[in-house]
Amino acid sequence: MLLDCAVIGGGPAGLNAALVLGRSRRKTILFDDNKPRNAVTQESHGFITRDGIDPQEFKRIGQEELSRYPDVSIEKQRVHRIIKDHTYFSVETEDGRVFKTKKVIIATGFKEILPDIPQIKEFYGKSLFGCPFCDGWELRDRPLAVIAVDQKAVHMAKLVSNWTDDLIVFTNGNQVASPEEKALLTRKGIKINEKKMISLIGEEGRLRKIQLEDQTEILRAGGFIASEWKQAATFESDLGYEINDQGGIKTDSMQRTKTPGVFACGDTRIAGPSQLIMAASEGSMAAISVNAELVEEKFSGQPEHQVEKGR
Ligand SMILES: Cc1cc2nc3c(=O)[nH]c(=O)nc-3n(C[C@H](O)[C@H](O)[C@H](O)COP(=O)(O)OP(=O)(O)OC[C@H]3O[C@@H](n4cnc5c(N)ncnc54)[C@H](O)[C@@H]3O)c2cc1C
Numbered sequence: 001m002l003l004d005c006a007v008i009g010g011g012p013a014g015l016n017a018a019l020v021l022g023r024s025r026r027k028t029i030l031f032d033d034n035k036p037r038n039a040v041t042q043e044s045h046g047f048i049t050r051d052g053i054d055p056q057e058f059k060r061i062g063q064e065e066l067s068r069y070p071d072v073s074i075e076k077q078r079v080h081r082i083i084k085d086h087t088y089f090s091v092e093t094e095d096g097r098v099f100k101t102k103k104v105i106i107a108t109g110f111k112e113i114l115p116d117i118p119q120i121k122e123f124y125g126k127s128l129f130g131c132p133f134c135d136g137w138e139l140r141d142r143p144l145a146v147i148a149v150d151q152k153a154v155h156m157a158k159l160v161s162n163w164t165d166d167l168i169v170f171t172n173g174n175q176v177a178s179p180e181e182k183a184l185l186t187r188k189g190i191k192i193n194e195k196k197m198i199s200l201i202g203e204e205g206r207l208r209k210i211q212l213e214d215q216t217e218i219l220r221a222g223g224f225i226a227s228e229w230k231q232a233a234t235f236e237s238d239l240g241y242e243i244n245d246q247g248g249i250k251t252d253s254m255q256r257t258k259t260p261g262v263f264a265c266g267d268t269r270i271a272g273p274s275q276l277i278m279a280a281s282e283g284s285m286a287a288i289s290v291n292a293e294l295v296e297e298k299f300s301g302q303p304e305h306q307v308e309k310g311r
Helices: 012-023 055-066 152-160 179-187 276-300 304-309
Strands: 002-008 028-031 072-075 079-084 089-093 098-106 110-113 144-147 167-170 191-193 197-203 206-212 217-219 222-225 228-231 262-264
Touching (some): 002 012, 002 079, 002 276, 152 179, 152 222, 179 191, 206 222, 262 276
Parallel strands (some): 002 098, 028 072, 098 262, 144 167, 144 222
Antiparallel strands (some): 079 089, 089 098, 206 217
16 A cells, blocks of 8 residues: 555654644554653643643553544554655565655654763653753752753753752763853852762652762752753664754754655754644644645646655
8 A cells, every 4th residue: 555654753743743644534654663752751741731641641642543543553663764766655664564655754753862970860750851841840949950061051050940949050070161151150049060970869760869079969859951862763764854953854844854755843853842742733734744745746747756856
C-alpha cells in the first residue's frame, strides 16, 4: 500500500500530526519506538485540560483517539532508514519491513546531554528538571540550584529567580559568567558557586544536598539543569534536509524542510521552548501542510515529483 504520509515519532508532535491526517482521510502510519525524553518524569504540566498528566497516560489517550480513524495505524517500531527514490520515500523499520509513502513527517524529538556530574541522572525528572515553565511551580519558594556549566547559566538563573528567592548557581568548576554578570546576580541575591561538584545526595530522586570538592555540603531541594541537546533520531537517511545552528531540523513556518515532501515538527527542530503543547501544535501544522501539498498535487495534474521540484 502506498501511504500518503509516514509520521516518524509518536510523542505529542507525531500524535497530533497523525490525528489531523486521519481526520483528513489520509493513509497514515505513525511509527514510534516509545523512548521519549520525558519518560524520566511522572507529571507533565502546562497543557490545558492535561495539567499534571503522566506522560505515558498522555500517550495512551493520544493513541486511543487515533484508533477512531480508519486511515491511521500505529507501528510500535523503530524506523532505521528512510530513502528517497524517484518520487516516493521508503521507510524501513527495524523488523525489516519497508513502507512506501508520498510524504514524511519527522517528529522524533531530541535528547539532552546532561552535564557530567555524578548521580545527576538519578535526580533528573524527579527534583532536577530542564524547564522552569514545566516544573517551576512544583518547586516554588524552595532552596533551588541552577546547574549550568556554560554561558546558559546566567539566563537560566534569571529565569528561575521568578520561582524562588533562594537560588545558587553551580558551575561544576567552570567560569560561566563575566564579572559584570556575577555582580548583577549577586545584587539580586543569587549566589554563584564555582567549585567542582562531587556528589548529589538525596533519596528516590529527591535532592537534599550538593557536596562540593572541599567536602562542604549545601542544602538544596531541587532545581534546574542547563543541558546540551542532540537529535533523538538515529535512523539513516539520504533526505538531506538542513540543520539549524543548534543541531535541529530547519523548517519554514509550515513545518516544511528544504527537502520536498519532508516535514519536521516538535522538539526535533530544537528551536524555541520545548513543550508538549508546542510540539502538538507543530504536529497539527505539519499535517495541514502535508494535506495542502497532496491537494495541490491532485489538482495540478503534474506528477508529484515535478510538483515537488518546483516548490
Ligand atoms: C524531565 C522532563 C520534563 C518535562 N516536563 C514537561 C512539562 O511538564 N510540560 C511540557 O509541556 N513539556 C515538558 N517536557 C518537554 C516535553 O516532554 C517535550 O517538549 C515533548 O515531549 C516533545 O514532543 P515531541 O513529540 O517533539 O518529542 P517526544 O515526546 O520526545 O517524542 C518523540 C518520539 O519519537 C520516537 N522516536 C525517535 N526516533 C525514532 C525512530 N527512529 N523510529 C521510531 N520512533 C522514534 C521516540 O521514541 C519518542 O516516542 C519535559 C521534558 C523532560 C525531559
